[in-house]
Amino acid sequence: MANSEHLILNRYKPLSRAGSGGFGTVQVAWDTRIQRKVAIKCIELSEIDAARAALPGAAAPQVYEPDEVPAEESLVRFLSHVPGLDEARTAAMLTDANIVAVYDFEIQGTTAYLIMEYVEGLTLTQLISAYDDQLTLDIVAAVFAAISHALEVAHSNQVLHLDIKPDNVLINEKGQVKVTDFGLATLADATGYGAAGGGTIGYMPLEQMRQENLDERCDEWALASVVYWMLVGKNPFFAPDLKRAEAAIEDAELVLPSLCWDDLSFEVDEILFSALDPDREQRFDSVDEFAKALMPHLGRVKQGTKDLARLVEDAKNPQTEIEEEPQEYRSHIPLRYRVTDGQIAAAGRVCGAVGSAIVASAGASLIPFTAGLTNPLFWVCIVAMLAVGALKSHLGFLLASVFLGAGIIAQGAPALGIVCIVLSGLWWYFVGRLENSAANVVFAAPMAGAVGLAPLESLISGFVLRPVRALVTTAYAVFIMASLVSLTPDGANPLFGWNAYMLVVQGQIAPDIQQAFGSYLASPGFWCGCAGWIGVSGLVSLIRLRPTRLFAYLSVLVGGVVLCLIAIAAAFVGTPTTTTLGPSASSPYLDVFQWLSLVASIVIMIFACVLTLEPHFGEAAAGYDEGYWSDEEEFEDD
Structure with missing residues (x-):
């Protein structure tokens, strides 16, 4: 894609590489028809995977660990184990200001392309890494309110995210928080949610690791883990493999978040620990209930949004060090592409x-x-x-x-x-x-x-x-x-x-x-x-x-x-x-x-x-x- 003349799907001109991971690379591109930037997730498939890509999978779910995807099996074969493979159909259902929009999903040759809304800004990981000393309860409130709302919208459409983590939370220049990558989401059938896998150690509950049937309380646990990380400054559930990750959850000695903040109520401890309970039956029945319980004890959402916008704007300063993937190239958009x-x-x-x-x-x-x-x-x-x-x-x-x-x-x-x-x-x-x-x-x-x-x-x-x-x-x-x-x-x-x-x-x-x-x-x-x-x-x-x-x-x-x-x-x-x-x-x-x-x-x-x-x-x-x-x-x- 280094060739500046190359168009993805005969329409999108690559501008830069935004990142890479277990699910392929993400390219920032220019939509030559609608004249806007988009983010394109590029997933390389084998020929067999390309043929199977449009079909729902029926095999048992799998879970990937940080920086590790089975070498013998391509990503799409991995994803085809999740019912409702193609991400576009799943995420395109979800239309909300706090959800990164999915415009299209196509397979050309042996590459699958997920065309998404481009969000100019930072991930939550980048923002906390650069501005941890400026984190306020207002900012925590703004982030929590946005993620919980996005999940409520998804769950009302019987869609699970299954990979809520700071890297999948984006903040734009207006301070607006958006949840991205519903790539592991599962469309449930009419009788309830089906079995699904996927996720990231540290933000994945026991039932997901054990490949049990999942419901919205899986996303609730992941959201609680993100909030705990923001309030305490560390995630106690990280581990090098699934076995030790299970032990970290079952034997976790959690710091009380209220001890880390002078103006944070001790009631927050009980609320978060309930949402983080290893036994999902002990958690809140829904993300909505969790949000209603926690929000009154956090800060002001409107002020938090303003603070986020200020921090993202400050990140534009070349002296500000933000951890990000190196860009392979940047290129001027020729007149013909406009x-x-x-x-x-x-x-x-x-x-x-x-x-x-x-x-x-x-x-x-x-x-x-x-x-x-x-x-x-x-x-x-x-x-x-x-x-x-x-x-x-x-x-x-x-x-x-x-x-x-x-x-x-x-x-x-x-x-x-x-x-x-x-x-x-x-x-x-x-x-x-x-x-x-x-x-x-x-x-x-x-x-x-x-x-x-x-x-x-x-x-x-x-x-x-x-x-x-x-x-x-x-x-x-x-x-x-x-x-x-x-x-x-x-x-x-x-x-x-x-x-x-x-x-x-x-x-x-x-x-x-x-x-x-x-x-x-x-x-x-x-x-x-x-x-x-x-x-x-x-x-x-x-x-x-x-x-x-x-x-x-x-x-x-x-x-x-x-x-x-x-x-x-x-x-x-x-x-x-x-x-x-x-x-x-x-x-x-x-x-x-x-x-x-x-x-x-x-x-x-x-x-x-x-x-x-x-x-x-x-x-x-x-x-x-x-x-x-x-x-x-x-x-x-x-």
Whole structure:
């Protein structure tokens, strides 16, 4: 996972290692979709374990000792002995402010991933280790209240934690206490709690060590052990193995907690010792009863929360020594990992809305009763196209292109107008209506062409669409560009842009649109450029058939070079234009504006490669079809 480009489950970018233990490693990662940090527990499985991982186990429970897990048996086989193996299903049931949320649980290959809420702060172990001299009864009250509440929520859902200990208690920067790692929890059946194992010596009662049927009093004992440790400063139940751990509990000589605190009632001794009784029948019936008995004798929860927040904040001081696992690496989160699905969807809607409005503005400028920026009907048309295009790009495209064809007919060019409407309808039916991304690709031509960046169209088309659709879409885009260029008397080169300002703002229209369009059809340079545009889109799409980031860059660079060569060839052959956006018929060379257009188009597409999180075809990269996100292709990241 040291590779900064690697994504866990095609979604989570590892940032650092948070720790390791008997249950695998914990990675801090960045959720590239929801844009938040998460903690990921990574558990390595054998192939047999991976196949069994989703099945409930039926074998006898086992218990692990500190720093010891059987070498012959992997963790998941160990965990599969607990009914209801997968941690996600167990913990995802529990929604509470004092419980670390579990977002997901997946198995990929031979690794199981538990995706959890990331808590920025300290474990209870770290906090007490660094600030034992600042521990107050208020802090004890805040910690106890939070853990007991979390357990009450879990127990009400018939879930046991079975591993309550300071390492599984987290405190965030607001002083909020959260219980984590319900990985050994057991979902009981309808008749009661089942047998379960797991736990850590020092915080594990006798019945858990002896693999007896467990109930919530098991967690009660562990919680009492944590509280005793906080009040007295040591845990008398630690032992190197289970046999001596049992003896430590049965023969324990406990210090009275009330002797360690001037303002702690002696009643606390009796309450804690009841909860710590080796015989569970002598304990409180529930954690709730235990909490109600102990809380009145502790401090103020609200003040304790404030004190915890202060200590966690102080721990940020680099001079404060906090025991923690060394981090394997930290890395900057690249911009592409901050681009969310929602932002992509929003960009698609904006593209659809603006593209529809631009094409419709050309059509509205050609129809006498809607022409002119001061005409209210013009703005009614534009607003309507914005709304439709934002809702569905392909519908916005269809209406806008029909509107454009109607405008061309209104200007005395019925043949071109009818061809525009017919071709638009055919393209929409066979390509456009099937995906919003294709419509947005077509919109790239009039949008980018309005600022002299029409070469961008062929690169985008090949980058986003598959080869056949890329070829057809680019050919249709060339027709749209030639039609738009024919609308103004000083028409631009359709390979580079169209004069939107002259048409929409100044209201200047070519005296014979159909003749202007015919002049392009008679130009060898135009056909050379058309073939180049279409060929480049197909070439880029073919290179993108290998969905890696390297080939994404390669497709843009190769396509850009070929596009430049085609533009040079088209200029040499000659095109019938006189605008500064295109060479004159007598000039066999590209001018500075055209070179800037080509270079800018290539640079923009390289930037798109940088932003592309998953270099697959992503036919919704320019759209927002809901079904796309559930049908993503796996890719190989370089």
